[in-house]
Amino acid sequence: MMIDAETCFRALAARDRRFDGLFFVGVTTTRIYCRPICTARTPGRDRCRFFADAAAAERAGFRPCLRCRPELAPGQAPVDAVGRIARIAAARIEAGALNDGGSVERLAREMGLSARHLRRAVCSEFGVSPIELAQTRRLLLAKQLLTETELSMTRVAFASGFESVRRFNALFRSHYRLTPGDLRRSRVKSRAHDALRLTLAYRPPLAWDALIGFLANRTTAGVERVDGRAYLRTAAVGESRGWLRVEPIDGRDALAVELAPSLLPSLADVLARVKGLFDLAARPDAIAAHLSGNPLMAGTVDRLPGLRVPGAFDGFELTVRTILGQRISVRAATTLAGRLAARFGEPIETPFADLDRLGPSVERLADADPRDLATLGITAPRAAAIVAIARAAASGRLELQPGKDPEAAIDDLRQYPGLGDWTAQYIAMRALRWPDAFPAGDLGLLRAAGVDSPRRLRDTAEAWRPWRSYAAMYLWTNGHLAPTSSEMPT
Secondary structure, eight states: OOOOHHHHHHHHHHTOGGGBTTBEEEETTTTEEEOTTOOSOOOOGGGEEEESSHHHHHHTTOEEOTTTOGGGOOOOOOOSHHHHHHHHHHHHHHTTTTSTTOOHHHHHHHTTSOHHHHHHHHHHHHSSOHHHHHHHHHHHHHHHHHHHOOOOHHHHHHHTTOSOHHHHHHHHHHHHSSOGGGGGGGOOOOOGGGOEEEEEEOOSOOOHHHHHHHHHTTOOTBTEEEETTEEEEEEEETTEEEEEEEEEOTTSSEEEEEEOGGGGGGHHHHHHHHHHHTTTTOOHHHHHHHHTTSTTTHHHHHHSTTOOOOOOSSHHHHHHHHHHTTTSOHHHHHHHHHHHHHHHSOBOOOSSTTBOBOOOOHHHHHTSOHHHHHTTTOOHHHHHHHHHHHHHHHHTSOOOSSOSOHHHHHHHHTTSTTOOHHHHHHHHHHTSOOTTOOOTTOHHHHHHHTOSSHHHHHHHHGGGTTOHHHHHHHHHHHTTOOOOOOOSOO
């Protein structure tokens, strides 16, 4: 984000929630930095310095506010070229890409970039290096754990991505001028099931009921379920196995995330996945302002403010579910997904009787015979496509998370048998978190837009760039239609 000091100060004075997470303000007299929605008295303009990211504020010698808690600020969605690279890199870093021996060089390779290009993009966007960005993310996650949980200092240090308690203590003191124990005065007690409970913020509005309704219709038996307004699922992240529960917090622009302590070693990755699943980095104001200027979209956007694009907790899981959904109803695809999980998913114990399976792993399906999948009612072409994708993912040839150029990722997906443009675009939209993906061959979108060919729909959708994924969600939701492909005829 380009920092314009006067615009930032006006947003700060108004405590405008649309700017939460887009910039931070450092107060020169206190050496504390805050979110623009902080309830503290607004400082004078001459005492404010504005930063695009918390890491830049900390590099300048400011420490985080204990009242507005910068670690809770929502992230920023990737859109433009250099900014997109930096935002995706930041998201990967937040998920722990530089922890446990990870390096900038390895992250750059995974994103299809040179390490130099990645460093320049991150520095251009945030004003700090990837290493400094990772350090700030670790400190802010540690601060959140110290404030919201009763975990020991040692467990907080390692869960936040530090390789030693000594390093954790030293950085905490040098950056925040506090000891970790100083934050323990506001800790909360654990809830039922001895679970961890953390908070994730978003920019309002959030059409939660529409989002949770979309997910409810697609839950995989044994792996996911929706209970009222809460979403629950099992989770396998790295070597960690467990469960999580997410629901909105009444009266706050935030979600409560309750999760099994067994997921603590992979906490940064788990939280990043939850943010992606519920699209918490979205800019609903910018999206609505752009789409509502189009006659076809205006009324739809006004009727449902804050609609998000549902992401994916696991990119491979979403890809398999998408292949299963080709040319059949949502209900039929959900039934097949449940059968697949029952046959190939790993059993797991949770406090919830109907959550007892992990989704089928890449390795398990890569070793499967397509004929075994066919016995579950999955057509032979789809079974073969699922196994082929699993083998590509297991070998590292295919990465199903945000990373390299989205158009290149879509082209790569289309090279696999059974994955046409609709499937590739839908995977890019949800698993790769590309806000401008658009499955123009979708039958529901053609009907909702009132056009008779994908080519005409693509032409119409040019006016919706760079938010075509959101336009698709609005069209599906407004027409009460489900995504429906015309690929891989049975």
